[in-house]
C-alpha cells in the first residue's frame with residue numbers, strides 16, 4: 001500500500017472537529033431585520049470516547065452549536081467533520097437527546113424507541129429486539145407498553161436515552177437532557193449515563209447549566225462566553241473513573257474546577273447585569 005495518511009480511531013481521528021464556525025440568525029424576513037450573531041468563530045476538536053460538557057450563560061449559543069454538530073442546521077461559515085468526513089446532513093452516527101424528551105405521547109415506550117429504527121429502514125424483526133435490549137439497558141423493561149404520560153420525567157428521559165442508544169449512534173448530542181428532572185433522580189441518571197457511555201465508548205457532548213453536573217460528568221468542560229458565542233476556555237477534569245465509586249464532590253480536583261468555572265461565569269453574569277442596567 002502507498003504510504004499515505006492513514007487515520008482511524010487508534011491513530012486519533014476526532015469524533016467531531018469544528019473549524020471556523022460562524023452562525024448569524026435574522027430575526028424576520030424584512031431586509032432591514034436585526035441580525036443576531038450566535039456563534040463567532042468556533043474551533044473545537046472532540047476526541048472519540050470523550051465526554052465533553054458545555055456550560056455558559058443563557059443565550060450564548062450552546063444549543064445552536066449542538067444543532068450544528070448534529071447537522072440540524074448549517075453554519076454560515078466553517079466546517080463540521082465527523083469521524084474524518086465533512087458532513088452537512090444528519091446521519092446515524094449522531095443522535096440528539098432533548099430536554100423535553102421529544103417523545104410521541106400517543107406511542108408506547110416500545111414504539112417510541114422503535115420509531116427511529118423504522119425511519120432508518122432497519123429490518124422489522126430486528127427493530128423490536130434492538131429496542132427491547134436498550135429499554136432493558138435503561139431499566140424500563142417493565143414499562144415497554146406504557147405511554148409517556150404514565151411515566152415520571154426521569155423515566156421519560158430514560159426512554160429518550162434508550163432511543164438514542166438503539167440507533168447505534170457513536171455520538172450522543174444532549175441538550176440539557178436532565179434539566180426537567182428532580183435533583184435526586186438526576187443524580188441517578190448521571191450515574192447511569194456515565195456507566196453506559198463508559199461501557200459502550202460513546203462520545204458525548206452534553207449541555208448543562210448546572211456547574212456540578214458539568215464537572216461531575218466531564219473529561220473536559222467547554223466554557224462559552226456570552227454572545228456572540230465563542231470558546232472562552234476548555235478545562236480538563238482529572239477525576240478518576242468510575243466516578244460512582246467515591247464522593248466526587250469532596251475530591252479536591254472537583255472543588256478546584258468547579259471553583260474556577262464559578263468565578264468565570266459569575267464575572268460574565270455581573271457584566272451582563274451591569275450592561276442591562278445602563
Ligand SMILES: Nc1ncnc2c1ncn2[C@@H]1O[C@H](COP(=O)(O)OP(=O)(O)O)[C@@H](O)[C@H]1O
Pocket residue numbers: 025026027036037038056057058059060061062063064065227
Ligand atoms: N432560530 C433562531 N432564530 C433567531 N434567533 C435565534 C434562533 N436560535 C437561536 N437564536 C439566537 O441565537 C442566540 C443563541 O441562542 P441559543 O443557541 O439557543 O443559546 P443557548 O442555548 O446558549 O441559550 C440567542 O441570541 C438566540 O436568541
Ligand SMILES: [Mg+2]
Pocket residue numbers: 062063064
Ligand atoms: Mg439552549
